[in-house]
Amino acid sequence: MSELLPALGQVAVLVLLLALTVPLLGRHLARTYTSESHTRLERGAYRALRLDPDADQHWRTYALSVLGFSLVGLLVLYALGRLQHLLPLSLGFDGLPADGAWNTAVSFVTNTNWQWYSGEAALGHLVQMTGLTVQNFVSAAVGMAVAAAFARGLARTHGAGRVGNFWVDVVRGVLRVLLPIAVVGAVVLVLLGVVQNLAAPRLLETLSGGSQSLTGGPVASQEVIKQLGTNGGGFYNANSAHPFENPTPLTNILAIFLMLLVPFAMAWAFGHIVKDRRQGVAVLSVMAILLVVSVTLLTWAEMAGPGSAPALAGGALEGKETRFGTAGSALFGAATTGTSTGAVNSTHDSFTAPGGGVALFNMMLGEIAPGGVGSGLYGMLMLAVLTVFLSGLMVGRTPEYLGKKIGQREIVLVAAYVLATPVVLLTALAVAVTAPAGVAGLQESGPHGFSEALYAVTSASNNNGSAFGGLTSGTPFWNTLLGLCMLLGRFVPIIAVLALAGRFSSQRPLPPGPGTLSTHRPLFVVLLTGVALVVVGLTYVPVLTLGPIVESLS
Amino acid sequence: MNQTVEPPATARDAAPDDASPPTRTTGVLTAGQLAEALPGALRKLDPRALLATPVMLVVEVGAAATTVLTALDPSLMGWLVTVWLWLTVVFGTLAESVAEGRGKAQAASLRALQTETTARRVRGGNQARNAGSLGDLPTDEVPSTELRAGDVVVVVAGERIPGDGDVVEGVASVDESAVTGESAPVIRESGGDRSAVTGGTVVLSDRIVVRITSDPGQSFVDRMIALVEGSERQRTPNEIALNVLLSTLTIVFATVCASLWFVADFSGARQSVLVLTALLVCLIPTTIGALLSAIGIAGMDRLVRRNVLAMSGRAVEAAGDVDVLLLDKTGTITHGNRQASALLPLAGVPETDLAAAALLASLADETPEGRSIVTLVRREAAEAGRPAEVDGEAEAASGTLVEFSASTRMSGLDVGDRVIRKGAASAVAAWVSGTGAPTTSDATAELGAIVDRVSSSGGTPLVVAERIGDAPARVLGVVHLKDVVKDGMRERFAELRAMGIRTVMITGDNAVTARAIAAEAGVDDVLAEATPEDKLALIREEQAGGRMVAMCGDGTNDAPALAQADVGVAMNTGTTAAKEAGNMVDLDSDPTKLIDVVEIGKQLLITRGALTTFSVANDVAKYFAILPAMFVVAFPQLDVLNVMRLSSPESAILSAVVFNALVIVALIPLALRGVSYRPAAADALLRRNLLLYGVGGFIAPFVGIKLIDLVVSLLPGL
Structure with a gap:
């Protein structure tokens, strides 16, 4: 019982923090993505980039902008990685191999932040700061921009396929939202003990007489955006388990708060943008329900979980930091997989089998509880459209969401979205467990080894980036495969989302009435939750059976 | 729009009764049905x-x-x-x-209608557009399959009509039972809203000249069979x-x-x-x-x-989405045959003057309203012991009948220098003031009071006025027409409202009358004194607001609105133009069925x-x-x-399959x-x-x- 109270206490603190900040940030986000005025700084940026900030882009132009922007980011990151030994502040590290540079470039551009390397032993400060940290900001801003474009598409009445201006969305997302919160957050983190310097590694003599090289660096500044932008790429290999990144339970809670803040606030902003706040609350409720269920299950699994070792030890403490305990690790684990963060403060490989299953299932749902910054919202909205289509017919009208009809062309786009991730994930999984090079990377045999492979492709395809551990992923095979998963898992859905936004934008909305399915009532919230679990979840039941479920039952 | 054709009472009675759906065989699946369907099912196994x-x-x-x-x-x-x-x-x-x-089975009986018949085609009929007497031109005997749209044929009693068309000359009673299932013959006549005939139906009396409107294989019956x-x-x-x-x-x-x-x-x-x-x-x-x-x-x-034929499945689906139902008052919401119930003369006008004028103006009026005025006047005369014939009735036969039109909204009689008009209050008032009568007087005030009283009681005031020579016309009084709302309509509208469907009553009546009936029937909105243009405008307005509109109609002047509506149900008694414009045809010509259509559409989607x-x-x-x-x-x-x-594992897998x-x-x-x-x-x-x-x-x-x-x-x- 003594452990339960702190467990509930940290949840209570988190809920309180979110309840206070989400509506405020939500309103701010809505203004950010709908306001027509530019700040002086932004105007300067547009002039420098030779952009017309008042141009309203057709969804195709918008999508091409997303792809072009991401492609440039990818090339720059690739070059930085390959050439880092020629650049200053490299700390003496060599350039990355081709497959490694590809994997890292894709990983950070897609907001996945899967790390095949140890940050402190492979990357210098310049790459970390100008490459990774910059992508941590802009890849998050891209996700938010796509979600904002989708919300605007739904809100518009005569949009003619236009959904807004990508460049303005990215610039504002960074300047008005991410950067200010990151600055404040970084200062708070430094105050709470997170490292921030540009020092060279320090050699220390350990108690046992050996020597250890301790790398310092701009940790706090990367740490805050890592959580805030649901990126998850740690400065250190140990990620948020490292005492320089996440020194105390307080920074732990703050990290979790930062992960959840923007995704929930995007849902709130959605309500503002479509001018019906109840819609935002409904979407937010589904996210919250799924998160609460997964936190509960994961905490239960880790604190009282099955298995003889945890039972003897009074909890599954293997692979967890004692300063956070099982509850602090479980909460972090649920938040990091429910969002697309993928930061870890414990080894998910060492979670109990059902605990690992919950983390996997969170990602498999497409990270909608509450999901990545932006991607959580558009993922949930795509599911809402699907729900309306599947069950909305039962009210005796052809399906519509927020007054926009879902006809053949709309459903094709929803179908593309629904298809993309499972097909990428399951194909990659089949390849990974069949190819000798794939199997070679697995640490364990049997169901747990399978879980390692399953976790890796799930994390990559859903752009989560958390690692199960146990998998030796820094091989050309895994780097290439996971890079492809991340790339397809990010951009195919984004194109479908933007295309649908364009379709909705050109539709004249139908007025709601008592005959139309209301999408803000508890009934719809339950229905949407059910569709997420049944339609998306069921896809993965067979593979989950062979991994975590078999493990749990043994 | 008070000219709506009253469907034959028997046709309405023949319409399936809502209260007893189980009597129909819908949905009961018998072993026999399955066996019959099996060969077709096996043919459908073809991967293509x-x-x-x-x-x-x-x-x-x-x-x-x-x-x-x-x-x-x-x-x-x-x-x-x-x-x-x-x-x-x-x-x-x-x-x-x-x-x-x-x-x-239904298709088989329809196919029987398509047996080839011999048609008498008018030579050169397809060129003559408006020739006066097509029926007198020489004819050729040709097989009905050779008829093309535009050809003109002559059909006499006992013959089968060789193809779909419009009656261009004559009037005949036609047996349409093969198409509609309704055994009572219907009248088909040239001009007006009852001119359309269907190929395969039989002329029972008289002789008509028909202009064919469809090519072979595209007739109404062909489409019905396909459907x-x-x-x-x-x-x-x-x-x-x-x-x-x-x-x-x-x-x-x-x-x-x-x-x-x-x-x-x-x-x-x-x-x-x-x-x-x-x-x-x-x-x-x-x-x-x-x-x-x-x-x-x-x-x-x-x-x-x-007995509703949807010309496209799209329309059935649209029916489920309908937000606004436009319903003609007459025949849909009310029984339609409004009866004259009282004569209300203005002060200073003898009741006999009003009675005489109303009678004269109605003698040649074959609408139910017109006939009911004649009946009322004759009955009152009999009760008062006056002679049945009124002054001027003998000359009336030589007078010119002015027919009701949707734009003037008046009808009447011109005989000698006497001009009698009856019609909607606003229309008659406009006509009276147009002849130089003062627009404000005790008489107009009194008329307004009577009209309002009649209207607010749910009745229809029919104002009667006359003009002799060049003197200004004067209003004689008001005939109180009573309109009876059908049983159960209120409940149905409440149901529709619960479904989120708004009902708009369309009527040619004045606003006050319309509102009184609307209140009695429980509809949501009213379009009073409606012309076909108003109707079309209303549909466009609703659609501009993103709403889906359903309506029914029969006349040629309904055709634009029928075409504009998302669901347009044309009455089978209506004109070809209306039937072409709508996306559904109701063989029973029952406007109430629009509600059923919406429910069937919803049921399909559900x-x-x-x-x-x-x-x-x-x-x-x-x-x-x-x-x-x-x-x-x-x-x-x-x-x-x-x-x-x-x-066992095997049993589990097999059981699931x-x-x-x-x-x-x-x-x-x-x-x-x-x-x-x-x-x-x-x-x-x-x-x-x-x-x-x-x-x-x-x-x-x-x-x-x-x-x-x-x-x-x-x-x-x-």
């Missing part, structure tokens, strides 16, 4: 025919694969699964075949969209099963193609996939059974949604049956997930009949159907698979 339903095509490919594999490596389990996979496909095609079969047989069925937009989604789910589950082949291999639990195929067929949405087209055909069929939800919810239980069975040998601990305690097939057959009646439907608000409907088909679809397979397993486990050697 199944392309339209990708879900079933995948099942067929799976069945073919297991057939080959089992033939190479025979086992009882293999053959059983193979047989049931084939049965799954057959049950799917059977559903469609049964649905189509129900229209076959009831379902052969020309085009899939509706929502059906296509649903098919896209079902195909998507199929691809997802195909990927799941294909990847499972490799994954299971890695996990040391190698699976056979047979088992993976069984899993695939159980997971893909076969239930809705198999029944989707049957639901669509049955929806059209339900309309046909109500049935589709309910079975989709059911189909998807089924998957949970199937996983619980099949997954433990697949892997329990490699991982004995998975036996815990065998919550149904199925007897059998359930999956049988559930299709079990749901055929539901697909054909449509789910039971009560008008209600969207949220109430969703809650009810979700509970029934969502939660039901979740639970049913647990029970069903367990029961089948009890039987299957008795099979020796499995």
